[in-house]
Amino acid sequence: xxxxxxxxxxxxxxxxxxxxxxxxxxxxxxxxxxxxxxxxxxxxxxxxxxxxxxxxxxxxxxxxxxxxxxxxxxxxxxxxxxxxxxxxxxxxxxxxxxxxxxxxxxxxxxxxxx
Amino acid sequence: xxxxxxxxxxxxxxxxxxxxxxxxxxxxxxxxxxxxxxxxxxxxxxxxxxxxxxxxxxxxxxxxxxxxxxxxxxxxxxxxxxxxxxxxxxxxxxxxxxxxxxxxxxxxxxx
Numbered sequence: 018x019x020x021x022x023x024x025x026x027x028x029x030x031x032x033x034x035x036x037x038x039x040x041x042x043x044x045x046x047x048x049x050x051x052x053x054x055x056x057x058x059x060x061x062x063x064x065x066x067x068x069x070x071x072x073x074x075x076x077x078x079x080x081x082x083x084x085x086x087x088x089x090x091x092x093x094x095x096x097x098x099x100x101x102x103x104x105x106x107x108x109x110x111x112x113x114x115x116x117x118x119x120x121x122x123x124x125x126x127x128x129x130x131x
Numbered sequence: 132x133x134x135x136x137x138x139x140x141x142x143x144x145x146x147x148x149x150x151x152x153x154x155x156x157x158x159x160x161x162x163x164x165x166x167x168x169x170x171x172x173x174x175x176x177x178x179x180x181x182x183x184x185x186x187x188x189x190x191x192x193x194x195x196x197x198x199x200x201x202x203x204x205x206x207x208x209x210x211x212x213x214x215x216x217x218x219x220x221x222x223x224x225x226x227x228x229x230x231x232x233x234x235x236x237x238x239x240x241x242x
Contacts, residue, residue, distance in 0.1 A: 021173075062174075062233035112229045114229065116181065116187070118176060119164075119174075
């Protein structure tokens with residue numbers, strides 16, 4: 018079974034600054050996917066970014082990028098130029114290739130301050 | 132918008148009563164999932180389906196059953212609701228490229 022750990026229950030950042038959210042995971046699989054989801058106060062789960070384990074290049078989506086370290090089983094999310102709308106709970110998730118199931122971490126509550 | 136709806140969006144029920152939550156998709160995806168979200172636990176998989184009449188258990192399946200008689204609908208049933216099943220329930224679809232897209236959630240309170 019896979020486990021996902023987010024060690025930072027809460028974080029805060031000033032508007033326009035950069036923040037990094039941490040995630041580590043444990044698995045015996047070699048092929049898998051990793052995701053970051055955002056859950057704003059509306060409660061809707063929104064996919065932010067995905068990373069394929071077989072790709073060495075770190076994924077980037079506009080202001081969001083990841084630092085994927087496969088050997089260390091680490092998958093952090095960097096948010097650049099933070100905006101007030103980035104305030105949300107962020108979940109790291111491990112995706113199995115068999116059954117396409119996701120295992121989620123406990124989440125990090127990010128607050129962007131004006 | 133991945134075309135996923137959940138009904139009802141909110142429900143209050145009494146302990147011991149049966150409850151059915153419905154998830155409906157408009158995009159004909161094969162995989163569908165039910166999760167529950169509780170403080171301190173993130174989202175945990177209850178059951179999932181990989182086709183009509185094909186379902187399997189997830190991490191927290193005790194006390195829940197599912198059915199999928201049509202591609203577009205995935206039902207989650209609590210046969211006899213308990214207070215420990217008070218939670219927010221999310222349905223998701225798998226697109227075939229391993230990411231999942233979520234419905235808006237159902238807040239269930241068991242009194």
